[in-house]
Amino acid sequence: MRSHADSNTPSDVDVVIVGAGFAGLYMLHRMRGLGLRARILERAGDVGGTWYWNRYPGARCDIESIDYSYSFDEQLTHEWRWTERYAAQPEILSYIGHAADRFDLRRDITFGTTVTSAHWDDETTAWTLTCDTGAALRATYCVMATGCLSVAKQPDMPGLSDFTGRWFHTGRWPHEPVDFSGQRVAVVGTGSSGIQAIPRIAEAADFVHVLQRTPNYSMPAQNRPLTPDEFDTAISDFAVRRRICQESDAGVPHPPPTQSTFEVTPEAREHRYEEGWQRGGINALSAAFTDFFTDEEANRVAQDFVRRKIHEIVSDTRTADLLCPHHHIGTKRTCVDTGYFATYNRDNVELIDLRTQPIERVTPRGLQLAGRHVDVNAIVFAIGFDAITGALADIDIRGVDGVELHDVWAHGPRTLLGLQTAGFPNLFMVTGPGSPSVLSNMLISIEQHVDWITDCLEHLNASGVDRIEATEDAQDQWMDHVAALAADTLYPQATSWYLGANIPGKPRTFMPYVAGCGQYRRECEQVVADGYAGFRLGHPSRVGGGNRP
Protein backbone atom coordinates (compact mmCIF):
# COMPACT_ATOMS: atom_id res chain seq x y z
CA MET A 1 0.00 0.00 0.00
CA ARG A 2 1.27 3.41 -0.89
CA SER A 3 2.07 5.64 2.03
CA HIS A 4 0.11 8.84 2.29
CA ALA A 5 3.49 10.51 2.64
CA ASP A 6 3.92 9.97 -1.10
CA SER A 7 0.91 12.14 -1.83
CA ASN A 8 2.40 15.32 -0.38
CA THR A 9 0.17 15.45 2.65
CA PRO A 10 1.76 17.61 5.30
CA SER A 11 1.31 14.96 7.96
CA ASP A 12 4.18 13.70 10.06
CA VAL A 13 2.70 10.23 9.98
CA ASP A 14 -0.20 8.60 8.21
CA VAL A 15 -1.77 7.24 11.35
CA VAL A 16 -1.43 8.39 14.91
CA ILE A 17 -2.60 5.95 17.54
CA VAL A 18 -3.32 6.98 21.11
CA GLY A 19 -2.59 4.25 23.64
CA ALA A 20 -0.18 1.30 23.77
CA GLY A 21 -2.38 -1.35 25.30
CA PHE A 22 -3.59 -4.45 23.50
CA ALA A 23 -5.54 -2.32 20.99
CA GLY A 24 -2.89 0.25 20.15
CA LEU A 25 -0.12 -2.31 19.71
CA TYR A 26 -2.12 -4.45 17.32
CA MET A 27 -3.20 -1.33 15.45
CA LEU A 28 0.42 -0.29 14.99
CA HIS A 29 1.33 -3.76 13.74
CA ARG A 30 -1.48 -3.74 11.17
CA MET A 31 -0.65 -0.22 9.99
CA ARG A 32 2.92 -1.26 9.34
CA GLY A 33 1.55 -4.19 7.38
CA LEU A 34 -0.23 -1.69 5.10
CA GLY A 35 3.02 0.19 4.60
CA LEU A 36 1.72 3.22 6.48
CA ARG A 37 3.79 5.37 8.80
CA ALA A 38 2.23 5.06 12.22
CA ARG A 39 3.14 6.22 15.70
CA ILE A 40 1.67 5.54 19.10
CA LEU A 41 1.49 8.24 21.76
CA GLU A 42 1.30 6.73 25.24
CA ARG A 43 1.00 8.32 28.67
CA ALA A 44 2.67 5.43 30.51
CA GLY A 45 6.36 4.57 30.65
CA ASP A 46 5.85 1.33 28.77
CA VAL A 47 3.32 -0.79 26.92
CA GLY A 48 0.40 -2.52 28.65
CA GLY A 49 -2.49 -0.07 28.91
CA THR A 50 -4.79 -1.07 31.75
CA TRP A 51 -2.35 -3.84 32.73
CA TYR A 52 0.43 -1.30 33.13
CA TRP A 53 -1.54 0.67 35.71
CA ASN A 54 -3.61 -1.94 37.56
CA ARG A 55 -0.84 -3.60 39.57
CA TYR A 56 -2.78 -3.98 42.80
CA PRO A 57 -2.42 -7.25 44.72
CA GLY A 58 -4.72 -9.91 43.28
CA ALA A 59 -5.15 -8.25 39.87
CA ARG A 60 -5.82 -10.86 37.22
CA CYS A 61 -8.06 -11.22 34.21
CA ASP A 62 -11.62 -12.49 34.44
CA ILE A 63 -11.55 -14.09 30.99
CA GLU A 64 -9.55 -17.29 30.55
CA SER A 65 -6.04 -16.39 29.44
CA ILE A 66 -6.05 -18.64 26.39
CA ASP A 67 -8.90 -16.48 25.10
CA TYR A 68 -7.61 -13.24 26.57
CA SER A 69 -4.73 -13.19 24.10
CA TYR A 70 -4.00 -12.16 20.53
CA SER A 71 -4.91 -14.51 17.70
CA PHE A 72 -3.43 -12.67 14.73
CA ASP A 73 -0.08 -14.41 14.70
CA GLU A 74 0.16 -18.17 14.86
CA GLN A 75 3.76 -18.20 16.05
CA LEU A 76 2.95 -15.84 18.88
CA THR A 77 0.09 -18.11 19.89
CA HIS A 78 2.34 -21.16 19.92
CA GLU A 79 5.39 -19.71 21.60
CA TRP A 80 3.62 -18.18 24.62
CA ARG A 81 2.56 -20.50 27.44
CA TRP A 82 0.01 -19.25 29.96
CA THR A 83 0.63 -20.80 33.34
CA GLU A 84 -2.82 -20.34 34.90
CA ARG A 85 -6.42 -20.48 33.82
CA TYR A 86 -6.71 -16.77 34.70
CA ALA A 87 -3.32 -15.12 34.46
CA ALA A 88 -2.26 -12.59 37.05
CA GLN A 89 -1.36 -9.04 36.05
CA PRO A 90 2.45 -9.55 35.92
CA GLU A 91 2.06 -12.42 33.47
CA ILE A 92 -0.36 -10.48 31.26
CA LEU A 93 1.98 -7.50 31.25
CA SER A 94 4.90 -9.80 30.29
CA TYR A 95 2.80 -11.16 27.44
CA ILE A 96 2.07 -7.67 26.13
CA GLY A 97 5.76 -6.80 26.47
CA HIS A 98 6.67 -9.96 24.63
CA ALA A 99 4.33 -9.07 21.77
CA ALA A 100 5.85 -5.57 21.63
CA ASP A 101 9.36 -7.06 21.42
CA ARG A 102 8.43 -9.76 18.97
CA PHE A 103 7.07 -7.24 16.46
CA ASP A 104 9.61 -4.56 17.37
CA LEU A 105 6.82 -2.13 18.19
CA ARG A 106 8.50 0.11 20.77
CA ARG A 107 10.53 2.01 18.16
CA ASP A 108 7.30 3.62 16.96
CA ILE A 109 5.93 4.48 20.37
CA THR A 110 6.47 7.74 22.23
CA PHE A 111 6.10 6.97 25.95
CA GLY A 112 5.51 9.37 28.81
CA THR A 113 3.33 11.55 26.62
CA THR A 114 -0.24 12.51 27.38
CA VAL A 115 -2.31 13.68 24.45
CA THR A 116 -4.16 16.83 25.47
CA SER A 117 -5.85 17.82 22.22
CA ALA A 118 -6.71 16.47 18.80
CA HIS A 119 -7.92 18.99 16.22
CA TRP A 120 -9.07 18.26 12.69
CA ASP A 121 -8.27 20.46 9.71
CA ASP A 122 -10.61 19.76 6.82
CA GLU A 123 -8.46 21.74 4.37
CA THR A 124 -5.40 19.57 4.78
CA THR A 125 -7.28 16.43 5.82
CA ALA A 126 -5.19 16.05 8.94
CA TRP A 127 -5.47 15.65 12.66
CA THR A 128 -3.04 17.58 14.83
CA LEU A 129 -2.43 16.07 18.23
CA THR A 130 -0.75 18.08 20.95
CA CYS A 131 0.78 16.62 24.07
CA ASP A 132 1.59 17.68 27.60
CA THR A 133 5.25 17.59 26.63
CA GLY A 134 4.65 20.38 24.13
CA ALA A 135 5.11 17.99 21.21
CA ALA A 136 2.68 17.96 18.31
CA LEU A 137 2.03 15.38 15.64
CA ARG A 138 0.02 15.57 12.43
CA ALA A 139 -1.61 12.57 10.89
CA THR A 140 -4.21 11.80 8.24
CA TYR A 141 -5.91 9.29 10.49
CA CYS A 142 -6.22 9.17 14.24
CA VAL A 143 -7.08 6.00 16.13
CA MET A 144 -8.12 6.31 19.74
CA ALA A 145 -7.01 3.06 21.35
CA THR A 146 -7.47 4.67 24.73
CA GLY A 147 -9.24 1.82 26.52
CA CYS A 148 -12.57 1.63 28.30
CA LEU A 149 -11.22 1.61 31.85
CA SER A 150 -8.22 3.88 31.79
CA VAL A 151 -9.27 7.02 33.65
CA ALA A 152 -9.31 6.27 37.36
CA LYS A 153 -12.13 7.93 39.32
CA GLN A 154 -10.42 10.18 41.84
CA PRO A 155 -11.36 10.03 45.53
CA ASP A 156 -13.08 13.27 46.44
CA MET A 157 -13.48 12.85 50.22
CA PRO A 158 -12.73 16.02 52.15
CA GLY A 159 -9.58 15.87 54.25
CA LEU A 160 -7.66 13.41 52.08
CA SER A 161 -4.71 15.77 51.77
CA ASP A 162 -4.37 15.78 55.58
CA PHE A 163 -4.10 11.99 55.83
CA THR A 164 -0.70 11.10 57.32
CA GLY A 165 -0.67 7.49 56.08
CA ARG A 166 -0.36 6.32 52.48
CA TRP A 167 -3.26 6.06 50.10
CA PHE A 168 -3.55 4.18 46.84
CA HIS A 169 -5.92 3.80 43.91
CA THR A 170 -6.12 0.27 42.50
CA GLY A 171 -6.13 1.71 39.00
CA ARG A 172 -2.90 3.66 39.58
CA TRP A 173 -0.94 1.24 41.74
CA PRO A 174 2.75 1.97 42.43
CA HIS A 175 5.43 0.03 40.59
CA GLU A 176 7.40 -0.81 43.70
CA PRO A 177 5.95 -3.49 46.04
CA VAL A 178 3.59 -2.18 48.73
CA ASP A 179 4.13 -3.84 52.11
CA PHE A 180 0.98 -3.94 54.23
CA SER A 181 2.46 -6.09 56.99
CA GLY A 182 1.72 -4.68 60.43
CA GLN A 183 -0.65 -2.12 58.90
CA ARG A 184 -4.29 -1.31 59.44
CA VAL A 185 -5.83 -0.79 56.02
CA ALA A 186 -9.16 0.57 54.84
CA VAL A 187 -10.37 -0.57 51.43
CA VAL A 188 -13.07 1.61 49.89
CA GLY A 189 -15.06 -0.06 47.10
CA THR A 190 -16.25 -3.58 46.42
CA GLY A 191 -16.33 -3.83 42.62
CA SER A 192 -14.07 -6.19 40.63
CA SER A 193 -10.88 -4.44 41.78
CA GLY A 194 -11.77 -4.38 45.48
CA ILE A 195 -13.04 -7.95 45.40
CA GLN A 196 -9.74 -9.13 43.90
CA ALA A 197 -7.54 -7.03 46.18
CA ILE A 198 -9.26 -7.54 49.56
CA PRO A 199 -8.33 -11.22 50.09
CA ARG A 200 -4.69 -10.51 49.26
CA ILE A 201 -4.47 -7.41 51.42
CA ALA A 202 -6.15 -9.31 54.28
CA GLU A 203 -3.42 -11.97 54.07
CA ALA A 204 -0.71 -9.33 54.44
CA ALA A 205 -2.14 -6.66 56.73
CA ASP A 206 -2.73 -6.55 60.46
CA PHE A 207 -6.35 -5.54 59.99
CA VAL A 208 -8.58 -4.65 57.04
CA HIS A 209 -11.74 -2.55 57.21
CA VAL A 210 -13.76 -3.02 54.03
CA LEU A 211 -15.95 0.00 53.37
CA GLN A 212 -18.81 -1.16 51.21
CA ARG A 213 -21.47 1.07 49.70
CA THR A 214 -23.12 -1.46 47.37
CA PRO A 215 -22.50 -5.22 47.46
CA ASN A 216 -21.74 -7.01 44.21
CA TYR A 217 -22.27 -10.46 42.76
CA SER A 218 -19.05 -12.39 42.48
CA MET A 219 -18.43 -15.79 40.94
CA PRO A 220 -15.56 -18.01 42.06
CA ALA A 221 -12.74 -17.97 39.49
CA GLN A 222 -11.88 -21.60 40.25
CA ASN A 223 -8.45 -20.54 39.10
CA ARG A 224 -5.77 -23.21 38.78
CA PRO A 225 -2.52 -23.89 36.95
CA LEU A 226 -2.93 -24.97 33.34
CA THR A 227 -1.40 -28.38 32.78
CA PRO A 228 0.87 -28.73 29.74
CA ASP A 229 -1.61 -31.18 28.19
CA GLU A 230 -4.57 -28.90 28.74
CA PHE A 231 -2.71 -25.96 27.26
CA ASP A 232 -1.43 -27.91 24.24
CA THR A 233 -4.89 -29.25 23.45
CA ALA A 234 -6.44 -25.79 23.60
CA ILE A 235 -3.70 -24.32 21.43
CA SER A 236 -3.73 -27.12 18.87
CA ASP A 237 -7.36 -26.21 18.21
CA PHE A 238 -6.88 -22.50 18.72
CA ALA A 239 -8.25 -21.29 15.38
CA VAL A 240 -11.50 -23.18 15.88
CA ARG A 241 -11.74 -22.02 19.50
CA ARG A 242 -11.19 -18.41 18.41
CA ARG A 243 -13.82 -18.66 15.69
CA ILE A 244 -16.34 -19.83 18.31
CA CYS A 245 -15.42 -16.83 20.49
CA GLN A 246 -15.88 -14.48 17.55
CA GLU A 247 -19.35 -15.85 16.82
CA SER A 248 -20.42 -15.94 20.46
CA ASP A 249 -22.16 -13.23 22.47
CA ALA A 250 -19.47 -12.54 25.04
CA GLY A 251 -16.39 -13.55 23.07
CA VAL A 252 -15.80 -16.73 25.01
CA PRO A 253 -15.73 -20.31 23.71
CA HIS A 254 -18.75 -21.68 25.53
CA PRO A 255 -21.89 -22.94 23.84
CA PRO A 256 -24.84 -20.53 24.16
CA PRO A 257 -27.70 -21.58 26.43
CA THR A 258 -30.62 -23.25 24.70
CA GLN A 259 -33.25 -23.37 27.44
CA SER A 260 -34.99 -20.70 29.45
CA THR A 261 -35.03 -20.75 33.23
CA PHE A 262 -38.54 -22.03 33.80
CA GLU A 263 -38.42 -24.65 31.06
CA VAL A 264 -36.60 -26.92 33.48
CA THR A 265 -37.52 -28.23 36.93
CA PRO A 266 -36.28 -26.38 40.03
CA GLU A 267 -33.92 -29.31 40.71
CA ALA A 268 -32.48 -29.20 37.18
CA ARG A 269 -32.09 -25.45 37.50
CA GLU A 270 -30.25 -25.71 40.79
CA HIS A 271 -28.05 -28.43 39.32
CA ARG A 272 -27.13 -26.26 36.35
CA TYR A 273 -26.30 -23.27 38.55
CA GLU A 274 -24.24 -25.48 40.82
CA GLU A 275 -22.33 -26.82 37.80
CA GLY A 276 -21.66 -23.26 36.72
CA TRP A 277 -20.50 -22.25 40.19
CA GLN A 278 -18.11 -25.21 40.29
CA ARG A 279 -16.83 -24.42 36.78
CA GLY A 280 -16.44 -20.79 37.86
CA GLY A 281 -15.81 -17.65 35.87
CA ILE A 282 -17.75 -14.58 34.86
CA ASN A 283 -20.47 -16.48 32.97
CA ALA A 284 -20.81 -19.23 35.60
CA LEU A 285 -24.53 -18.50 35.93
CA SER A 286 -25.30 -16.20 33.02
CA ALA A 287 -24.51 -18.96 30.50
CA ALA A 288 -27.06 -21.32 32.07
CA PHE A 289 -30.30 -19.99 30.61
CA THR A 290 -31.41 -17.83 27.68
CA ASP A 291 -33.47 -15.36 29.72
CA PHE A 292 -30.88 -14.45 32.36
CA PHE A 293 -30.50 -10.85 31.14
CA THR A 294 -34.06 -10.29 30.01
CA ASP A 295 -36.54 -11.80 32.47
CA GLU A 296 -36.94 -10.37 35.98
CA GLU A 297 -38.09 -13.62 37.53
CA ALA A 298 -35.46 -15.73 35.82
CA ASN A 299 -32.83 -13.27 36.96
CA ARG A 300 -34.17 -13.36 40.51
CA VAL A 301 -33.76 -17.12 40.69
CA ALA A 302 -30.07 -16.72 39.81
CA GLN A 303 -29.73 -13.91 42.37
CA ASP A 304 -31.24 -16.15 45.04
CA PHE A 305 -28.72 -18.85 44.22
CA VAL A 306 -25.80 -16.46 44.83
CA ARG A 307 -27.31 -15.08 48.04
CA ARG A 308 -27.62 -18.65 49.33
CA LYS A 309 -23.97 -19.28 48.42
CA ILE A 310 -22.88 -16.16 50.29
CA HIS A 311 -24.73 -17.33 53.39
CA GLU A 312 -23.16 -20.80 53.08
CA ILE A 313 -19.66 -19.32 52.88
CA VAL A 314 -19.80 -16.44 55.37
CA SER A 315 -20.23 -17.55 58.98
CA ASP A 316 -21.51 -14.30 60.47
CA THR A 317 -25.13 -13.84 59.38
CA ARG A 318 -25.14 -10.06 59.63
CA THR A 319 -22.01 -9.82 57.50
CA ALA A 320 -23.46 -12.29 54.99
CA ASP A 321 -26.65 -10.21 54.81
CA LEU A 322 -24.64 -7.08 54.10
CA LEU A 323 -22.67 -8.86 51.38
CA CYS A 324 -25.81 -9.97 49.56
CA PRO A 325 -26.52 -7.81 46.50
CA HIS A 326 -30.08 -7.03 45.47
CA HIS A 327 -29.78 -5.59 41.97
CA HIS A 328 -30.40 -7.71 38.87
CA ILE A 329 -27.47 -10.05 38.60
CA GLY A 330 -25.28 -9.37 35.55
CA THR A 331 -26.55 -5.84 34.98
CA LYS A 332 -23.50 -4.48 36.77
CA ARG A 333 -20.27 -6.20 35.79
CA THR A 334 -20.19 -9.55 37.59
CA CYS A 335 -17.00 -9.92 39.60
CA VAL A 336 -14.75 -12.96 39.62
CA ASP A 337 -12.86 -13.75 42.78
CA THR A 338 -10.57 -16.08 44.63
CA GLY A 339 -11.69 -16.49 48.21
CA TYR A 340 -13.49 -13.16 48.46
CA PHE A 341 -16.51 -14.10 50.56
CA ALA A 342 -14.49 -16.49 52.75
CA THR A 343 -12.17 -13.59 53.61
CA TYR A 344 -14.92 -12.25 55.88
CA ASN A 345 -14.45 -15.29 58.12
CA ARG A 346 -10.99 -14.02 59.04
CA ASP A 347 -10.49 -12.38 62.42
CA ASN A 348 -8.64 -9.46 60.88
CA VAL A 349 -11.39 -8.36 58.45
CA GLU A 350 -14.40 -6.20 59.17
CA LEU A 351 -17.14 -5.20 56.75
CA ILE A 352 -18.50 -1.69 57.25
CA ASP A 353 -21.76 -0.66 55.62
CA LEU A 354 -21.40 2.84 54.20
CA ARG A 355 -25.14 3.07 53.68
CA THR A 356 -25.66 3.28 57.41
CA GLN A 357 -22.27 4.77 58.32
CA PRO A 358 -21.24 7.04 55.43
CA ILE A 359 -17.76 8.54 55.19
CA GLU A 360 -17.84 12.11 56.50
CA ARG A 361 -14.19 12.97 55.93
CA VAL A 362 -10.68 11.67 55.89
CA THR A 363 -8.72 12.65 59.00
CA PRO A 364 -4.95 12.63 59.57
CA ARG A 365 -5.28 9.16 61.15
CA GLY A 366 -8.05 7.53 59.17
CA LEU A 367 -11.66 7.90 58.19
CA GLN A 368 -14.40 9.64 60.10
CA LEU A 369 -17.66 7.83 59.47
CA ALA A 370 -21.05 8.83 60.81
CA GLY A 371 -20.74 7.91 64.49
CA ARG A 372 -17.34 6.24 64.32
CA HIS A 373 -13.68 6.85 63.55
CA VAL A 374 -11.67 4.15 61.74
CA ASP A 375 -7.95 4.35 62.54
CA VAL A 376 -5.79 3.21 59.62
CA ASN A 377 -2.25 3.50 58.28
CA ALA A 378 -3.29 3.09 54.64
CA ILE A 379 -6.36 3.60 52.47
CA VAL A 380 -6.92 1.67 49.25
CA PHE A 381 -9.46 3.26 46.93
CA ALA A 382 -10.96 0.65 44.62
CA ILE A 383 -13.56 3.11 43.40
CA GLY A 384 -13.47 2.50 39.67
CA PHE A 385 -13.16 4.48 36.49
CA ASP A 386 -14.75 7.08 34.30
CA ALA A 387 -15.51 4.20 31.99
CA ILE A 388 -15.86 3.92 28.21
CA THR A 389 -15.85 7.64 27.40
CA GLY A 390 -13.54 8.96 30.14
CA ALA A 391 -10.30 8.79 28.17
CA LEU A 392 -11.85 10.56 25.19
CA ALA A 393 -13.43 13.21 27.41
CA ASP A 394 -9.96 13.95 28.80
CA ILE A 395 -8.76 15.05 25.37
CA ASP A 396 -9.90 18.28 23.72
CA ILE A 397 -11.15 16.70 20.48
CA ARG A 398 -12.42 19.04 17.75
CA GLY A 399 -13.77 17.96 14.39
CA VAL A 400 -15.17 19.77 11.34
CA ASP A 401 -15.59 23.55 11.95
CA GLY A 402 -13.99 23.16 15.37
CA VAL A 403 -16.98 21.34 16.81
CA GLU A 404 -16.04 19.82 20.18
CA LEU A 405 -16.65 16.15 20.89
CA HIS A 406 -17.43 17.20 24.43
CA ASP A 407 -20.42 19.22 23.16
CA VAL A 408 -21.57 16.66 20.63
CA TRP A 409 -21.60 14.02 23.37
CA ALA A 410 -23.05 16.30 26.05
CA HIS A 411 -26.11 14.06 26.40
CA GLY A 412 -24.21 10.82 25.93
CA PRO A 413 -21.88 9.38 23.30
CA ARG A 414 -23.11 9.07 19.71
CA THR A 415 -21.33 6.84 17.25
CA LEU A 416 -21.79 4.69 14.22
CA LEU A 417 -20.84 1.12 15.18
CA GLY A 418 -18.79 2.48 18.07
CA LEU A 419 -16.12 3.17 15.44
CA GLN A 420 -16.70 6.76 14.33
CA THR A 421 -18.67 9.87 15.24
CA ALA A 422 -20.31 12.14 12.66
CA GLY A 423 -18.41 15.41 12.30
CA PHE A 424 -15.07 13.81 13.18
CA PRO A 425 -13.66 12.46 9.93
CA ASN A 426 -10.78 9.99 9.98
CA LEU A 427 -11.12 9.57 13.73
CA PHE A 428 -11.61 5.98 14.81
CA MET A 429 -12.28 4.51 18.21
CA VAL A 430 -11.31 0.99 19.14
CA THR A 431 -14.09 -0.60 21.22
CA GLY A 432 -15.94 2.69 21.43
CA PRO A 433 -19.43 3.26 22.89
CA GLY A 434 -22.05 1.57 20.74
CA SER A 435 -19.93 -1.55 20.24
CA PRO A 436 -19.86 -4.72 22.42
CA SER A 437 -16.62 -3.60 24.10
CA VAL A 438 -16.89 -4.11 27.87
CA LEU A 439 -19.67 -6.69 27.54
CA SER A 440 -17.27 -8.94 25.65
CA ASN A 441 -13.85 -10.48 25.90
CA MET A 442 -11.94 -7.32 25.00
CA LEU A 443 -9.38 -9.17 22.91
CA ILE A 444 -12.08 -10.44 20.54
CA SER A 445 -13.55 -6.96 20.18
CA ILE A 446 -10.18 -5.26 19.87
CA GLU A 447 -8.97 -7.54 17.09
CA GLN A 448 -12.23 -7.18 15.22
CA HIS A 449 -12.17 -3.38 15.39
CA VAL A 450 -8.51 -3.11 14.43
CA ASP A 451 -9.08 -5.46 11.48
CA TRP A 452 -12.14 -3.45 10.41
CA ILE A 453 -10.24 -0.15 10.55
CA THR A 454 -7.28 -1.67 8.69
CA ASP A 455 -9.52 -3.02 5.92
CA CYS A 456 -11.23 0.36 5.78
CA LEU A 457 -7.98 2.26 5.30
CA GLU A 458 -6.91 -0.22 2.63
CA HIS A 459 -10.23 0.31 0.88
CA LEU A 460 -9.89 4.10 1.04
CA ASN A 461 -6.43 3.90 -0.47
CA ALA A 462 -7.62 1.59 -3.24
CA SER A 463 -10.47 4.04 -3.92
CA GLY A 464 -8.10 7.01 -4.12
CA VAL A 465 -9.63 8.88 -1.19
CA ASP A 466 -8.31 9.70 2.24
CA ARG A 467 -11.33 10.81 4.19
CA ILE A 468 -14.13 8.86 5.85
CA GLU A 469 -16.86 10.10 8.11
CA ALA A 470 -19.97 8.61 9.67
CA THR A 471 -23.18 10.26 8.45
CA GLU A 472 -25.61 11.72 10.96
CA ASP A 473 -28.49 9.63 9.63
CA ALA A 474 -26.65 6.34 9.92
CA GLN A 475 -25.39 7.31 13.35
CA ASP A 476 -28.92 8.16 14.53
CA GLN A 477 -30.16 4.82 13.28
CA TRP A 478 -27.32 2.99 14.98
CA MET A 479 -27.87 4.72 18.30
CA ASP A 480 -31.60 3.95 18.13
CA HIS A 481 -30.72 0.33 17.41
CA VAL A 482 -28.24 0.16 20.33
CA ALA A 483 -30.78 1.72 22.69
CA ALA A 484 -33.61 -0.55 21.51
CA LEU A 485 -31.48 -3.66 22.04
CA ALA A 486 -30.57 -2.53 25.54
CA ALA A 487 -34.19 -1.68 26.37
CA ASP A 488 -35.13 -5.31 25.81
CA THR A 489 -32.80 -6.32 28.65
CA LEU A 490 -32.52 -5.60 32.36
CA TYR A 491 -29.20 -3.76 31.87
CA PRO A 492 -30.48 -0.16 31.81
CA GLN A 493 -32.18 -0.64 35.18
CA ALA A 494 -28.90 -0.86 37.09
CA THR A 495 -26.93 2.12 38.35
CA SER A 496 -23.80 0.87 36.65
CA TRP A 497 -20.75 2.33 35.01
CA TYR A 498 -22.13 0.86 31.74
CA LEU A 499 -24.54 3.83 31.97
CA GLY A 500 -22.08 6.32 33.38
CA ALA A 501 -24.01 6.20 36.67
CA ASN A 502 -20.85 6.02 38.81
CA ILE A 503 -19.64 9.49 37.80
CA PRO A 504 -21.58 12.45 39.19
CA GLY A 505 -22.92 14.61 36.37
CA LYS A 506 -22.15 12.12 33.60
CA PRO A 507 -25.10 11.70 31.23
CA ARG A 508 -26.86 8.39 31.80
CA THR A 509 -27.03 6.43 28.63
CA PHE A 510 -26.46 2.74 28.20
CA MET A 511 -23.26 2.65 26.16
CA PRO A 512 -22.41 -0.90 25.04
CA TYR A 513 -24.06 -2.88 22.23
CA VAL A 514 -25.79 -5.82 23.90
CA ALA A 515 -26.56 -8.22 21.05
CA GLY A 516 -23.17 -9.88 21.23
CA CYS A 517 -19.89 -10.16 19.34
CA GLY A 518 -21.18 -12.49 16.64
CA GLN A 519 -24.19 -10.35 15.74
CA TYR A 520 -22.12 -7.16 15.91
CA ARG A 521 -19.47 -8.63 13.63
CA ARG A 522 -22.15 -9.48 11.07
CA GLU A 523 -23.50 -5.92 11.25
CA CYS A 524 -20.01 -4.53 10.60
CA GLU A 525 -19.44 -6.93 7.73
CA GLN A 526 -22.76 -5.95 6.18
CA VAL A 527 -21.80 -2.28 6.27
CA VAL A 528 -18.65 -3.13 4.31
CA ALA A 529 -20.50 -5.42 1.90
CA ASP A 530 -22.87 -2.49 1.22
CA GLY A 531 -19.95 -0.27 0.26
CA TYR A 532 -19.40 1.27 3.71
CA ALA A 533 -23.06 2.14 4.00
CA GLY A 534 -23.60 4.96 6.47
CA PHE A 535 -20.12 6.39 5.97
CA ARG A 536 -19.25 9.20 3.59
CA LEU A 537 -16.06 8.38 1.71
CA GLY A 538 -14.01 11.21 0.27
CA HIS A 539 -14.16 14.93 0.84
CA PRO A 540 -17.71 16.21 0.40
CA SER A 541 -16.61 19.42 -1.32
CA ARG A 542 -14.03 17.94 -3.66
CA VAL A 543 -14.62 16.37 -7.06
CA GLY A 544 -13.88 12.69 -6.81
CA GLY A 545 -13.91 12.96 -3.05
CA GLY A 546 -10.18 12.74 -2.43
CA ASN A 547 -7.38 15.24 -2.26
CA ARG A 548 -4.76 12.94 -3.67
CA PRO A 549 -3.90 12.38 -7.35
Ligand code: NAP
Ligand atom coordinates in the same frame (compact mmCIF):
# COMPACT_ATOMS: atom_id res chain seq x y z
P1 NAP B 1 -16.33 -0.42 40.04
O1 NAP B 1 -16.86 -1.69 39.52
O2 NAP B 1 -16.88 0.85 39.49
O3 NAP B 1 -16.47 -0.46 41.60
C1 NAP B 1 -16.19 0.67 42.36
C2 NAP B 1 -16.59 0.42 43.80
O4 NAP B 1 -16.25 1.56 44.54
C3 NAP B 1 -18.07 0.19 43.98
O5 NAP B 1 -18.26 -0.72 45.02
C4 NAP B 1 -18.57 1.57 44.36
O6 NAP B 1 -19.75 1.58 45.10
C5 NAP B 1 -17.43 2.05 45.20
N1 NAP B 1 -17.32 3.49 45.26
C6 NAP B 1 -17.14 4.35 44.23
N2 NAP B 1 -17.08 5.61 44.69
C7 NAP B 1 -17.24 5.54 46.02
C8 NAP B 1 -17.28 6.52 47.06
N3 NAP B 1 -17.14 7.80 46.78
N4 NAP B 1 -17.46 6.10 48.31
C9 NAP B 1 -17.60 4.78 48.59
N5 NAP B 1 -17.57 3.82 47.66
C10 NAP B 1 -17.39 4.20 46.40
O7 NAP B 1 -14.74 -0.31 39.82
P2 NAP B 1 -13.66 -1.47 39.73
O8 NAP B 1 -13.84 -2.43 40.82
O9 NAP B 1 -12.33 -0.83 39.59
O10 NAP B 1 -14.02 -2.23 38.41
C11 NAP B 1 -14.31 -1.53 37.22
C12 NAP B 1 -14.30 -2.49 36.07
O11 NAP B 1 -12.96 -2.79 35.74
C13 NAP B 1 -14.92 -3.83 36.37
O12 NAP B 1 -16.30 -3.79 36.35
C14 NAP B 1 -14.28 -4.68 35.32
O13 NAP B 1 -14.90 -4.51 34.07
C15 NAP B 1 -12.88 -4.10 35.26
N6 NAP B 1 -12.02 -4.89 36.13
C16 NAP B 1 -11.80 -6.16 35.77
C17 NAP B 1 -11.04 -6.94 36.56
C18 NAP B 1 -10.81 -8.33 36.16
O14 NAP B 1 -11.21 -9.21 36.85
N7 NAP B 1 -10.18 -8.55 35.04
C19 NAP B 1 -10.49 -6.46 37.74
C20 NAP B 1 -10.74 -5.15 38.09
C21 NAP B 1 -11.52 -4.37 37.27
P3 NAP B 1 -21.16 1.84 44.38
O15 NAP B 1 -21.45 0.59 43.60
O16 NAP B 1 -22.10 2.10 45.48
O17 NAP B 1 -20.98 3.03 43.49
